[in-house]
Amino acid sequence: MPIGDLAPEIAIIVAAVLSLLFAALAPRNLQAGSAIIALVGIAVALVLLMVQLGETRFTFTGTWAMDGASLWARVMILLATGFCIMLSPDWFRSDPRHGEYYAILMLAALGAMTMAGAGDLLQLVISVLLSSVTGYTLAAWHRDWALSVEAGMKYFLMGALANALLITGIVLILGLLGTSGYQDIALALKLGKGLSPLLFVGLAMTITGVAFKLGAVPSHAWLPDVAEGAPVPSAAFLTVVPKIGAAIALARVVQLVPPEFMNLRELIAVIAVATMTLGNLAALKQDDLRRLIGWSSVAQAGYLLMAITVLGLSPDALTALLAFVASYAIGNLAAFSVVAHLRGRTALSDYDGLAVSQPVAAAALVIAFLSLVGIPPTVGFFGKLTLFITTVDGGFLWLAVVAAANTVASLYFYARVMGRLYFGKPTGDVAVLGRLTSIAVWVGAVAVLLSVIPVETALSAFEMSRLLPL
Amino acid sequence: MLTLAILIPLVGALVLAVMPKITQDTARVIAVGTSAVSFLLLLIVWARFDTSAGAPAFQSLAEIEWIPSLGVAWRVGVDGMSLALSLMSGVLFIACTAWPMESSERPRAYYAWFLFLEAVSLGLFLVLDLLIFYVFFDLSLVGMFFLIGRWGHGDSQRAALKFFIFTLAGSLAILLAIIGLVLSVDPVTFDMRTMIDLQPLAGMDLRGGLILLGFIVGFAIKAPLFPVHTWLPPAHVMAPGPASAILAGVLLKMGTYGLVRIPFQMMRETFADYALPLAIIALASILWGAVVALAQTDMKRRIAYTSINHMGYTVMGIAAAGALLNGSEGAREMAMTGAVVEMIAHGLITGALFLIAGGFWTRSKTYELDAFGGLANVAPRMTVAAVIAAFASLGLPGLAGFVAEVQIFVGTFAVFPWIAAIGLLGILITAALFLRLLQQVFFGDLPKAREGFPDVSLREGTVLAALLALVILIGVYPRWLLDLIGSASSAMIGG
Numbered sequence: 001m002p003i004g005d006l007a008p009e010i011a012i013i014v015a016a017v018l019s020l021l022f023a024a025l026a027p028r029n030l031q032a033g034s035a036i037i038a039l040v041g042i043a044v045a046l047v048l049l050m051v052q053l054g055e056t057r058f059t060f061t062g063t064w065a066m067d068g069a070s071l072w073a074r075v076m077i078l079l080a081t082g083f084c085i086m087l088s089p090d091w092f093r094s095d096p097r098h099g100e101y102y103a104i105l106m107l108a109a110l111g112a113m114t115m116a117g118a119g120d121l122l123q124l125v126i127s128v129l130l131s132s133v134t135g136y137t138l139a140a141w142h143r144d145w146a147l148s149v150e151a152g153m154k155y156f157l158m159g160a161l162a163n164a165l166l167i168t169g170i171v172l173i174l175g176l177l178g179t180s181g182y183q184d185i186a187l188a189l190k191l192g193k194g195l196s197p198l199l200f201v202g203l204a205m206t207i208t209g210v211a212f213k214l215g216a217v218p219s220h221a222w223l224p225d226v227a228e229g230a231p232v233p234s235a236a237f238l239t240v241v242p243k244i245g246a247a248i249a250l251a252r253v254v255q256l257v258p259p260e261f262m263n264l265r266e267l268i269a270v271i272a273v274a275t276m277t278l279g280n281l282a283a284l285k286q287d288d289l290r291r292l293i294g295w296s297s298v299a300q301a302g303y304l305l306m307a308i309t310v311l312g313l314s315p316d317a318l319t320a321l322l323a324f325v326a327s328y329a330i331g332n333l334a335a336f337s338v339v340a341h342l343r344g345r346t347a348l349s350d351y352d353g354l355a356v357s358q359p360v361a362a363a364a365l366v367i368a369f370l371s372l373v374g375i376p377p378t379v380g381f382f383g384k385l386t387l388f389i390t391t392v393d394g395g396f397l398w399l400a401v402v403a404a405a406n407t408v409a410s411l412y413f414y415a416r417v418m419g420r421l422y423f424g425k426p427t428g429d430v431a432v433l434g435r436l437t438s439i440a441v442w443v444g445a446v447a448v449l450l451s452v453i454p455v456e457t458a459l460s461a462f463e464m465s466r467l468l469p470l
Numbered sequence: 471m472l473t474l475a476i477l478i479p480l481v482g483a484l485v486l487a488v489m490p491k492i493t494q495d496t497a498r499v500i501a502v503g504t505s506a507v508s509f510l511l512l513l514i515v516w517a518r519f520d521t522s523a524g525a526p527a528f529q530s531l532a533e534i535e536w537i538p539s540l541g542v543a544w545r546v547g548v549d550g551m552s553l554a555l556s557l558m559s560g561v562l563f564i565a566c567t568a569w570p571m572e573s574s575e576r577p578r579a580y581y582a583w584f585l586f587l588e589a590v591s592l593g594l595f596l597v598l599d600l601l602i603f604y605v606f607f608d609l610s611l612v613g614m615f616f617l618i619g620r621w622g623h624g625d626s627q628r629a630a631l632k633f634f635i636f637t638l639a640g641s642l643a644i645l646l647a648i649i650g651l652v653l654s655v656d657p658v659t660f661d662m663r664t665m666i667d668l669q670p671l672a673g674m675d676l677r678g679g680l681i682l683l684g685f686i687v688g689f690a691i692k693a694p695l696f697p698v699h700t701w702l703p704p705a706h707v708m709a710p711g712p713a714s715a716i717l718a719g720v721l722l723k724m725g726t727y728g729l730v731r732i733p734f735q736m737m738r739e740t741f742a743d744y745a746l747p748l749a750i751i752a753l754a755s756i757l758w759g760a761v762v763a764l765a766q767t768d769m770k771r772r773i774a775y776t777s778i779n780h781m782g783y784t785v786m787g788i789a790a791a792g793a794l795l796n797g798s799e800g801a802r803e804m805a806m807t808g809a810v811v812e813m814i815a816h817g818l819i820t821g822a823l824f825l826i827a828g829g830f831w832t833r834s835k836t837y838e839l840d841a842f843g844g845l846a847n848v849a850p851r852m853t854v855a856a857v858i859a860a861f862a863s864l865g866l867p868g869l870a871g872f873v874a875e876v877q878i879f880v881g882t883f884a885v886f887p888w889i890a891a892i893g894l895l896g897i898l899i900t901a902a903l904f905l906r907l908l909q910q911v912f913f914g915d916l917p918k919a920r921e922g923f924p925d926v927s928l929r930e931g932t933v934l935a936a937l938l939a940l941v942i943l944i945g946v947y948p949r950w951l952l953d954l955i956g957s958a959s960s961a962m963i964g965g
Contacts (some may be wrong), residue, residue: 376605
């Protein structure tokens with residue numbers, strides 16, 4: 001067994017176990033030590049990942065794909081997880097046993113990583129389940145707080161349904177094609193074997209199951225509740241990390257089907273339109289900032305699906321997918337870091353005039369939102385730019401036009417928050433969390449702005465990446 | 471040199487943003503000084519600019535690699551049109567930062583945003599890369615959003631939001647059109663000069679039409695043209711005077727400049743096919759702007775609507791200039807030169823008018839025309855300035871507006887005689903509305919409440935005198951400006 005191919009994943013498991021053991025033995029005031037163990041694990045995993053740079057092959061008899069897409073997705077997953085860990089010690093300061101949180105967080109990250117690398121439908125199921133089970137725990141972590149428990153519950157109910165759909169879909173595909181390995185499926189479909197309406201149903205169910213992790217229609221309903229009710233570090237994690245893994249997993253499934261067979265691309269385009277439109281329309285009316293970010297995160301999943309729509313139709317689709325996922329992750333994490341720093345303050349009216357008392361946090365939130373709109377020169381602009389280019393290039397001009405219209409609609413709610421921050425009347429004192437979250441706010445804002453510099457490097461790295469099976 | 475002219479205001483903005491507590495006066499000195507340095511650099515570029523017949527179209531070029539995989543680079547350079555526009559912007563930014571603030575709230579941030587907008591505006595006129603053009607186009611929205619929302623009055627937040635949403639819709643239309651345009655060349659490049667040379671969409675009917683539509687929608691919103699002008703009146707009325715002056719004087723020009731630089735120059739064939747509908751939209755803007763302006767009782771709203779009317783003249787000139795691929799070169803060149811002079815003249819004149827209107831707000835907190843009368847008795851200097859600016863705006867010979875409009879109309883008559891003939895009505899109505907405004911505000915009986923109305927201060931007076939001196943200079947002796955702009959229009963039309 002080429003066990004070395006899984007070295008980064010093993011590093012994460014080891015770190016998870018060690019931080020759990022440490023949490024069990026360490027006294028209350030040292031619980032944050034688990035965070036350090038987790039961060040070390042992430043650093044080691046990142047180094048081990050870099051060893052895989054340039055590899056494009058299947059391993060473990062075709063169940064695990066090692067390619068540029070999964071490599072960069074896993075790098076993003078690890079960096080995003082590290083950022084969420086930075087938000088956690090201050091947030092959970094009063095929780096006597098929060099060391100265990102980091103172990104769960106690491107396992108959830110592992111679930112997302114394995115989603116990105118899944119080269120077999122059964123492997124996909126296992127990784128989705130790992131990511132889900134840990135996700136429910138992260139969402140409901142504040143077990144004494146009704147909203148948090150509600151968020152976890154809704155997430156779980158939606159998840160149970162979506163996972164059932166996923167498994168049913170996979171069983172259909174397995175039954176029709178006689179194999180669950182991506183290589184074999186791709187080969188069969190390329191020759192036009194096994195094409196039937198039932199196969200389309202199986203694929204659609206599988207896509208719905210993965211869409212749950214992505215927060216896309218029709219399995220999106222958990223997202224706003226989790227964004228509102230889950231502890232803010234969890235909300236930041238759950239609205240970003242599983243999406244990165246799911247984006248690659250979904251792209252891999254879609255790529256199995258050649259564009260000339262079945263209207264799978266059109267199905268994805270319809271889901272994209274529904275997701276972005278619903279997300280933006282629902283966000284318009286929110287008077288709660290965390291719910292607003294939650295709905296905006298649904299909308300962003302819709303934009304992301306544009307890149308998957310043109311997969312195989314435009315040569316830059318994968319580049320755009322990776323660039324957009326990265327830009328979304330940076331923008332959304334930056335926004336949540338501000339919310340965390342402000343102790344989870346969430347009613348929109350509480351943000352009135354915040355620019356006076358908290359200039360840095362206010363500016364960071366504005367920058368993060370401008371990035372989510374896609375205003376240059378933030379990182380979000382480059383994400384959207386590559387996305388639009390590839391969509392137009394792939395022949396889906398109408399989809400790009402719909403996305404542009406959606407962007408205009410989304411500006412309404414983002415700019416309303418910016419307006420409150422800068423034009424509103426300040427109300428009373430503003431409590432903030434701690435030094436670590438303050439650093440996180442800075443890191444987030446600077447990342448949004450300075451990502452302009454390495455954009456060429458990133459784009460050429462993404463361009464060299466492949467998505468297996470070819 | 472050009473890069474420095476863009477960077478210096480940006481650095482000034484950053485310095486103001488991070489400097490600890492400084493007084494309003496220091497902040498203003500920094501802002502005016504920075505704008506002046508940047509303007510000086512532009513003057514040097516102008517001094518070196520070659521307007522002779524054989525000179526290259528774009529001069530003072532510089533290029534730095536940025537994203538080679540997308541064909542994006544920092545490319546700057548000027549032709550006669552962009553140099554004239556950036557010089558005008560430089561003047562206007564100095565004037566508007568020197569003009570006193572309407573409320574003394576947060577001066578540091580106020581002047582920082584002005585400098586930021588200056589960097590963005592100059593950047594937009596000076597870059598020769600489509601993507602960076604778009605970047606500056608979008609950033610101008612962000613800067614103006616905060617200036618209107620934060621330092622405006624009345625329901626300024628709503629006006630700011632409406633402005634932001636409308637113009638972002640336009641800029642996304644432009645983005646999609648830019649993408650369509652660059653995808654039609656291989657390898658992909660965002661270099662404007664390459665696009666102008668290649669004319670990549672020649673002979674592509676549907677695709678060219680769609681891309682042109684994207685550009686026209688986007689630039690029409692920014693300019694703004696009827697029927698997508700509705701964001702403009704509230705934005706102007708709620709904005710502080712100097713911000714209005716920049717909005718009208720500089721930001722609106724981004725729409726017309728973009729229209730010339732991109733669709734006009736890069737897709738000549740398609741543009742010629744659709745020049746007539748564009749001219750009709752321009753005509754509608756001329757008439758609609760003038761008639762609606764006449765009906766306004768609010769002084770600033772009235773001036774705002776005349777902007778729509780004036781941008782209508784500009785676009786009519788551009789449409790006439792681009793209507794044919796061959797023939798009537800002389801007339802079309804004249805229409806183009808007139809359109810660009812109109813942009814400069816409108817910037818200076820309307821800038822002055824909005825600053826004056828801002829002065830009215832500072833003094834009496836109202837823009838209602840009925841609230842004023844007989845001010846010539848108490849504020850003679852203000853009266854002189856307003857009269858000159860208003861006459862210039864209605865196109866009196868000897869002032870800048872006339873030089874522009876006469877060329878636009880003469881040029882348009884050769885290409886679209888009927889449209890030009892109907893358009894003349896606009897000039898008539900504009901004359902009526904300005905004369906009535908002057909009569910109402912400055913002559914007749916002085917209301918009791920206005921007896922203590924202060925005349926312009928030394929600082930205000932200097933700013934207005936400088937702007938209006940330029941207006942008169944262009945009106946009396948336009949040669950220097952026409953040479954500069956003519957070099958660009960003959961390169962565009964002849965080449």
